[in-house]
Amino acid sequence: MLAIGIYGLLTNRQLLKVFISVELIAIAATLNFVMLASSMGVGLGQAFLILAFSTDTAVSGIILALLVIVSKKYGTSDISKILQAIENKDETEVEA
């Protein structure tokens, strides 16, 4: 799951897909907690899992807020188009 998430993070060009990749990495981390706790037979893993969930939720909120701002500003959620728009803006400023 971690490998799939990292691969998706590196290869996808859409911001929402990047967000989904981050979610998959978070699932991999939480799954790790539960499997380890289950194999050791202690409940502490589940308790720490709540910390992982809350961190995941906070990260998701921040990513979504940034995603909305960037998408509204540039009118697209494609990273390559956003980069192109930034480059065009820089060139216009240099010419001015």
Place this chain on the structure above:
Amino acid sequence: MGLIISAVLALFLEDVIYSVAALAGTFFFTALIYIQNGAFFAAIFQFAVGIGTLAVLFLSGEMLGDKPAKKASPKRTGALIGVGAILSMPAIFLSVSGSTGTTSNLDFGDALWNIRGLDVVLQALVILTVALGIVIVLHEKKKKDGQ
């Protein structure tokens, strides 16, 4: 196997809405794995967090997602499912087996409230701060757009 296949589909399907639907499958299979391992509280939390995340993702996917130029072919979807099945093979054959014998009487409630009581309160503070930060960022953005 279902977990890996739905994760692969979530990443590589063209349409964002279908990706979010596949992510719902990923959350569901994760919760099933938690239940299989006796972590019922974790499964409930996973369902709660997953439903919230999916609702937000469906909305933002519909609002912000660019529509793909052409529909995904069933051939491509089948290929993605095959890739997911192949990737899940090591997880099936090299799975970690059962309890290692170091069992303890510490259950979830004890672990949460007796060992991590202060930590949970601090967590709530962090989440509150993050929520306030997001509200302030969006408010500033709205104010800037209004000018």
